[in-house]
Amino acid sequence: MKKQHSRPNILVVNDDGITAPGIKNLIEAVKELGNVVVVAPDGPQSGMGHAITIGKPMRFNKVDLYEGVEMYKCSGTPVDCVKLAVNKIFKGKKPDLCVSGINHGLNNSINVIYSGTMSAAVEGAIEGIPSIGFSLDDYAEEADFSHCLKYVKSIAQQVLDNGLPQATLLNVNFPKGNGIKGIKICRQANAKWAEEFDERQDPYGRPYYWLTGVFQNNDKGEDTDVWALDHGYVSVVPVQFDLTAHHAIPLLNSWTFND
Amino acid sequence: MKKQHSRPNILVVNDDGITAPGIKNLIEAVKELGNVVVVAPDGPQSGMGHAITIGKPMRFNKVDLYEGVEMYKCSGTPVDCVKLAVNKIFKGKKPDLCVSGINHGLNNSINVIYSGTMSAAVEGAIEGIPSIGFSLDDYAEEADFSHCLKYVKSIAQQVLDNGLPQATLLNVNFPKGNGIKGIKICRQANAKWAEEFDERQDPYGRPYYWLTGVFQNNDKGEDTDVWALDHGYVSVVPVQFDLTAHHAIPLLNSWTFND
Numbered sequence: 045m046k047k048q049h050s051r052p053n054i055l056v057v058n059d060d061g062i063t064a065p066g067i068k069n070l071i072e073a074v075k076e077l078g079n080v081v082v083v084a085p086d087g088p089q090s091g092m093g094h095a096i097t098i099g100k101p102m103r104f105n106k107v108d109l110y111e112g113v114e115m116y117k118c119s120g121t122p123v124d125c126v127k128l129a130v131n132k133i134f135k136g137k138k139p140d141l142c143v144s145g146i147n148h149g150l151n152n153s154i155n156v157i158y159s160g161t162m163s164a165a166v167e168g169a170i171e172g173i174p175s176i177g178f179s180l181d182d183y184a185e186e187a188d189f190s191h192c193l194k195y196v197k198s199i200a201q202q203v204l205d206n207g208l209p210q211a212t213l214l215n216v217n218f219p220k221g222n223g224i225k226g227i228k229i230c231r232q233a234n235a236k237w238a239e240e241f242d243e244r245q246d247p248y249g250r251p252y253y254w255l256t257g258v259f260q261n262n263d264k265g266e267d268t269d270v271w272a273l274d275h276g277y278v279s280v281v282p283v284q285f286d287l288t289a290h291h292a293i294p295l296l297n298s299w300t301f302n303d
Numbered sequence: 304m305k306k307q308h309s310r311p312n313i314l315v316v317n318d319d320g321i322t323a324p325g326i327k328n329l330i331e332a333v334k335e336l337g338n339v340v341v342v343a344p345d346g347p348q349s350g351m352g353h354a355i356t357i358g359k360p361m362r363f364n365k366v367d368l369y370e371g372v373e374m375y376k377c378s379g380t381p382v383d384c385v386k387l388a389v390n391k392i393f394k395g396k397k398p399d400l401c402v403s404g405i406n407h408g409l410n411n412s413i414n415v416i417y418s419g420t421m422s423a424a425v426e427g428a429i430e431g432i433p434s435i436g437f438s439l440d441d442y443a444e445e446a447d448f449s450h451c452l453k454y455v456k457s458i459a460q461q462v463l464d465n466g467l468p469q470a471t472l473l474n475v476n477f478p479k480g481n482g483i484k485g486i487k488i489c490r491q492a493n494a495k496w497a498e499e500f501d502e503r504q505d506p507y508g509r510p511y512y513w514l515t516g517v518f519q520n521n522d523k524g525e526d527t528d529v530w531a532l533d534h535g536y537v538s539v540v541p542v543q544f545d546l547t548a549h550h551a552i553p554l555l556n557s558w559t560f561n562d
Contacts, residue, residue, distance in 0.1 A: 088358055090357060090358065091354060091355045091356070091357040091358070092352075092354045093351075093352040093353030093354040093355070093382070093422065094352030094353055094354075094416045094417055094422075095350060095351045095352040095353075095354040095380075095417075096350045096352070096417055096514060097350070097514060098349060098350040098514055099347060099349065099350070101503070101511040101512055101513045102511065102512045102513075102514070103509075103510075103511055103512075104510070104512055120514075121354075123352070123417075124514065127498045127500075127514065128500065128512070130498070131498045131499065131500055132500060132512075154429060154544070156546050157353045157425070157429075157544060157546065158353055158354075158355055158382075163352065163353075166416070170413065170416075170495055171495075195560070198560045199560065202558050202559075202560060206558065208551075209548070209550070209551045209554060211493070211548075212548040212551045214555075226560075227560050229552055229555040229556050231545075231547040231549060231552070232545055232546060232547045234470070234545070236429050236430075239386045239389070239390045240390065241386075241387065241390055241391060244360070250362075251362075251363070252360040252361065252362055253360055253361045253362075253363055253387070253391075254360050254361075255355060255356060255357055255361070255379075255383065255386065280555060281547055282547065282548035282549075282551035282552060282555055283546045283547065283548055284546060284547070284548035284551075285413070285416060285546070286490075286491055286493070287415050287416065287491060287542045287543060287544070287546075288490040288491040288540055288541065288542065288543070289468070289470075289471040289541035289542055289543035290490060290541075291468070292467075292468045292471045292541035292543075293488055293490070293541060295468060296473075296488040296539060296541055297488050299461050299465065300461075301454070301457045301458065301461060301485075301486050
């Protein structure tokens with residue numbers, strides 16, 4: 045893909061909802077790089093993964109939150125937002141870049157698969173748009189994103205200038221606070237959540253359950269996103285949506301099925 | 304993983320909901336192979352992808368639908384069902400096999416990423432359980448699954464006997480009707496949905512949108528799941544949840560960031 049010569053069109057999405065401070069910071073960071081259009085959920089959609097809305101209809105409305113920024117809210121999921129943006133706003137003329145976030149909370153390692161922020165970026169890539177998801181190691185509503193902004197701009201500019209390899213996108217995570225040592229290109233750490241369910245009783249004596257969990261990383265590799273973040277670096281993981289485990293095909297071909 | 308010598312424990316999940324004919328057929332197919340426990344959503348959860356329920360609590364109750372089968376319904380997503388099963392029922396002693404489906408509708412190609420059925424199987428694999436998702440090329444409630452059952456048993460038995468390579472699972476799709484030619488091990492076809500949104504007006508004059516779309520396959524490879532299904536074969540794709548695009552790491556390391 046060649047360097048952009050006209051002012052690029054940039055689609056901004058997230059999963060924390062259109063009023064989240066994270067998306068406001070992301071808009072600030074990229075609006076100098078191109079024409080920004082924002083399509084974001086009308087409320088929090090964290091943990092929605094790659095969900096789409098197929099059993100019920102969606103609302104989709106223009107809103108006026110930040111001066112000079114074209115913005116739309118959607119009752120659907122983060123992935124729905126990307127689909128609506130491509131179909132109803134850009135109408136087949138794809139944006140030059142899709143950025144998602146900045147998420148309140150990390151999306152490193154296996155979290156890429158649960159994250160609405162990352163799934164929106166994955167959907168951008170499926171649509172053929174160079175796409176990046178950004179996340180910060182701070183779940184707080186009042187999280188400080190200021191130290192992320194120069195990295196967001198620099199990485200977005202690189203992607204606008206160079207494009208991305210076909211069918212890949214970037215998963216970018218920021219450590220909390222200042223003192224970032226630089227950017228590391230990483231692989232996804234092989235870690236997982238150990239779930240616990242907090243069982244409570246409703247006022248009528250019936251049980252209900254809150255999902256909680258502990259993040260368990262047994263991957264000691266120094267080339268992982270977990271390592272980079274633990275050591276003060278911005279982690280950048282190239283992500284793909286071909287889920288085929290190509291290496292397993294020869295083994296499966298050696299199996300004998302009773303068919 | 305070695306051959307099972309005691310009777311294996313089999314977790315059965317789906318995304319069409321606990322009363323779907325597809326899961327009833329799946330239970331029938333695998334109950335001869337081991338002790339079956341069913342945990343399924345209390346209603347349809349198609350297209351939920353890898354969503355988890357984190358903003359609200361869940362209900363989780365034992366139900367008695369089919370004689371002699373231990374069954375639970377859950378108000379959460381297909382992925383929640385797997386997490387609840389592992390944590391609340393198996394309590395750390397993992398099942399020997401997790402099977403998901405049989406889905407009413409194909410989950411070949413890129414559909415693996417939108418599908419609740421496949422995401423439940425992916426979650427099983429993340430939990431370290433050998434896992435398989437099954438889907439049939441028929442969306443109808445009254446779909447005929449009878450021709451699938453011997454393949455379900457055969458593939459499940461192979462996985463019980465041989466295990467699966469670490470961090471992989473199987474995505475199995477069936478053509479509609481009889482006359483299946485056999486099983487083909489495949490890669491995920493490089494196809495996507497071209498979305499269209501059906502815009503309507505509610506009784507108050509406000510617009511709402513239904514997601515619709517057309518499946519577009521430009522991948523002519525004869526090693527794909529789309530090709531196999533089109534030619535009367537059962538497609539079996541090994542799937543992984545490490546989304547790292549490892550091949551893109553050297554290129555990204557050549558970029559210069561303004562950091």
